[in-house]
Amino acid sequence: MLAAAREIETLFGEDAVSYDEDDIENHGFSDWSSVNSSTRAVAVVYPRSTDDVVKVAEICHKLRVPIVPYGAGSSVEGNFSSPYSGIVIDVTHMDNILSFHPEDMDVVVQPGVNWVDLNKEMEKEKLFLPLDPSPTATVGGMVSTNCSGTNAFRYGTMKDWVTNVTVVLADGQVIKTRQRPRKTSAGYNLTSLFVGAEGTLGIITEITLKLAVVPSETSVAVVTFPTIFSAASAASRIIRSGIQLAAMELMDEVQMQIINRHGSEQVRKRNWDETPSLFLKFSSHSKEGIQSDICRVKELIERESTKFVFAKTKDDEAKLWAARKEALWTMTSIKPEGHAIWSTDVAVPISQLAEIIELSKKDGERLGVFTSIVGHVGDGNFHEALMYDPKDPAQSDAVKDAVRMMITRALEMEGTVSGEHAIGMGKKQYLMNELGPGTIELMKQLKTAVDPRWIMNPGKIFDLPNGSVIRT
Amino acid sequence: MLAAAREIETLFGEDAVSYDEDDIENHGFSDWSSVNSSTRAVAVVYPRSTDDVVKVAEICHKLRVPIVPYGAGSSVEGNFSSPYSGIVIDVTHMDNILSFHPEDMDVVVQPGVNWVDLNKEMEKEKLFLPLDPSPTATVGGMVSTNCSGTNAFRYGTMKDWVTNVTVVLADGQVIKTRQRPRKTSAGYNLTSLFVGAEGTLGIITEITLKLAVVPSETSVAVVTFPTIFSAASAASRIIRSGIQLAAMELMDEVQMQIINRHGSEQVRKRNWDETPSLFLKFSSHSKEGIQSDICRVKELIERESTKFVFAKTKDDEAKLWAARKEALWTMTSIKPEGHAIWSTDVAVPISQLAEIIELSKKDGERLGVFTSIVGHVGDGNFHEALMYDPKDPAQSDAVKDAVRMMITRALEMEGTVSGEHAIGMGKKQYLMNELGPGTIELMKQLKTAVDPRWIMNPGKIFDLPNGSVIRT
Structure with missing residues (x-):
C-alpha cells in the first residue's frame, strides 16, 4: 500500500x-x-482532476490497494471508514463549477463542491439544488449516499437531481453515464446505479445536476398536537389533499x-409548547398561493391541532424555522463531556410512521436512553438521536438494542433500514435483513462485474465475498 | 426451442x-x-403468476432459449421483436391489482395491468398513476421502457413512480429490489436498473407503484405563436417562473x-389557427390557484403570443385538450393505404429544443417527407411523425435520412436518442453514438453478470458480445 502511495507521490x-497521522485519523x-473501524488508511491523496483520479485508480488497481473516497466527512454510518486500509481519495481540491447552463436549468460540478456555496452561485439566476443535508456536505458525498433532508417531501432525493455522472472505474477507465437531457429512456439507468453506491462502483469526478426555480414566496407555520398520532394523522390529511408543501417536519x-x-436566544424566548409539533414550510410563486395554502391547511387539521402559528413576516418565518434548524445542534450542545450521540434513521410507508415513532420512544424510555426524534413526516422517514456514554457497557448495549428494535420494526412495516444516510459499515447486516440474500447477491454480482478486484471502498454496503483477495 | 415450448406445455x-402463426406474428x-426483425418466436406462453414465469425461465435457461417479454405491444422501436427467435412471455393474464394502500399512496400490481384501468380503480381514493403513454399500454411495458407522456413535465417519468419491482432473473431466481418505503438510501438502486432495461435483465412480475393525488382543479389554455422559436421562448419563460403547469405541449x-x-367533428369546428401552438394544462388544489396561474402565464408570454384562449368550463377544457389528444390519431387517419408512419423521438437540453425542431422540419421539407411535430416542450422532448411509402426505396431512404439527421443533431446538442421510447432494436447504433463504447461496455458487463447466457430479450439496447452462444 505504501508502494502505491509512493508511486502516486512520484507522479503528483x-x-x-x-x-x-492526524490527517489520516x-x-x-x-x-x-x-x-x-480500527484500521486506518496509509495515506490521503488530493487529486485535482479526473485525470489525477485515473492515475490513482490505475496504480491501486495494479497493486490491489483499496481506494476510499472522502468528501466532507459528514456521513454517519462509517461510509468513509477504511476497514481494509488503503488510500483515501479526498476531493477537496476538485471543487470547481465546470459549466452552468441557467437556460437549461442545470450545472456541471466537481464532487468537492459544497452545496451551500453552489446555491449561493445559482441564486443569481434564481435557481437552486433543492437538497439540504449537513451544511458541510459536498456534492460527491451527497450523490454517493443519495442524501435528502427536509426538502425531499416536495423535491425528492438526490437521485432525482442528477442528470449524469462521470466516473473513474476501478481499473482507471472513465465513463459518463448520460449526456445532458432532462429526460431520457436510452439504455440502462447507470446514473441511478452510481447514485447511492457509496463509491463502491467507482469514483465520481463530475456531476451534472438539475436545478429547481427558487420559489418567490415562502412561509412557515408551526402546529402543536396532543400526541404523535394526532400530528401524523394531520400530516396524512395534508398529504392526501394534494396541497404541495415545501417541507413537513x-x-x-x-x-x-x-x-x-x-x-x-431568539429561539428560546418564544417559549414553545412542549408537545409534538409539525413545522410546515409553504412555498409558491404568488402571495395568493401561499395565503390560500395556509388557510386550507389550517382548516384541514383544525380537528387534531391545539395551536396553529404562522409567520406574518420574513423575520418571523426565519425565527420559526430556526427551531427546526437548531434541532441537531441543541442536542449536541447538551451532550456531557465524553458522551456520544447515536444518530440514525429509518423510513416506513407513511401510514406506519406514528406507530413506529411511538414504539421507538417507549423503547428508549424502557431502556433508560435519552432519545429525541425529528421526522421528515411527509416521506415516512424519521431520525432518532440517542445520547449515551460509550464507556458504559450497559448504556452502549441499551443504545444498540434501541437502534436494533427501531430497525427491526421498520422492516416489519415494509420499510427501509436507511432513509437518507446510506448503509456504510453500520447497517450492512440490517440491509441483508431488509432485502434478503438473493437481492444482496445480485448487488455483489454487479459489484464484481464493475470492480472485479473489490478495491473500491471495500467493506461498505455488503461484506466481501468469501475468499476475496484484498490487501489488508 | 420447440423442446422448451413442449416442456412448458407439459407443465402448464x-x-x-x-x-x-397469427398469434406469433x-x-x-x-x-x-x-x-x-424477420425472425419470429416459436411459441407464445401465457403465465399467470411469478411461479409460472420462474418455471419458464428455468426451462429456457437450461436449454439456452431466448425469452422475449410482451405487454401490450405498443412500443415503437422493435422492443418486443424476436431477432433470435425463442419464446414470448405474454403477461396478459397477469393483470391483477395485488394490494392497494391508499393511506400510503401506493399500489402493488402485476405487469399486465393496463394503466387506464388502474387509474379508474385508483380514482375512488382520488389517487392516480401520473403517466400517460398509449392508452393500451400495460404497467410492465411502461416500466421496461421508462415511459412518460404529457404529464412528465410535472410528474416526471416512470422511474419516479416505481417503489420496487419483483423480478424473475434468467436462471429462475426471484428477487425483490426494495420493500415499500417512499424514500430510501439503502444499497444499490436496483429498481432504477430494471426500469428501462427492456426486459434484458429479467422479467418483472410485480411492481409497487407510487400514486399522486388527483388535482381537484384543472384547466387548459391554447396559445398560438408566429414561430416555433417564439413558442419555445415563451415556454422557457414559463418554466423559469416556477409556475408548475401540469403539461406544456x-x-x-x-x-x-x-x-x-x-x-x-367537435375539434374541427373550432377552426384552429394554423401556426405553432402551445397546449397548456393547469392543475391546482384550489380555484384561486388555477386563476392565478392562468393570469400569470398570460402576462408572462404576452410578448410572443398571438392568441391566448383558455377554457371557461369543464366542457371547454375537454374540447381544447382533445386537439392534442387526437394528434397521433389524425396523422394515422390521413395515411394512404400501404403507407407507413415512422414515429420517433429525441430529447435535448431545453434551450436547444426550438432549434432542433426547426432544423428537423427543414430536413423533412428538403427530403420531401411529410412530417408533423408534437413536443413535450417542458422536457426538451419532441416526437416527429414521418409519413412514407415503405415500398418506395427513395422514400424509405429519405425517412431514414431525416431520422438519422434528427438524432445526430440531438447528440451534438448533448441530448439523447430516445426520450421516452427506449432503444429496442431501432436505436442500438445511435445509443452507441450517444454514450460511447466504454459506457455501452459497462452496460454489457452488467448484463452478463445478471444474465450470463444472454437469454433475456437478446438483441435489444445493444448487440450480443462477439462469439455469444445463443440458439437461433
Missing part, C-alpha cells in the same frame, strides 16, 4: 499525498459515525423541550 | 402455450415499429392543419 508531487474516524416533545432550554 | 397445459411484428403548424382538416 509531495503536496498531493499526506502521510500525516481525520479521514478515517468520525464522532458522528455509528461505527468506526415533526419534532417530538423531547426535542421541543431541548429547544426551549438550549436553543439560541 | 395446452392453453398456456400458443403455436398459432402479432407478438413479433408491429406496424408501429420503426424496425421489425407544442404542436407545429402542420399538426394544426391536420387537426383542422381531419380531427373529430
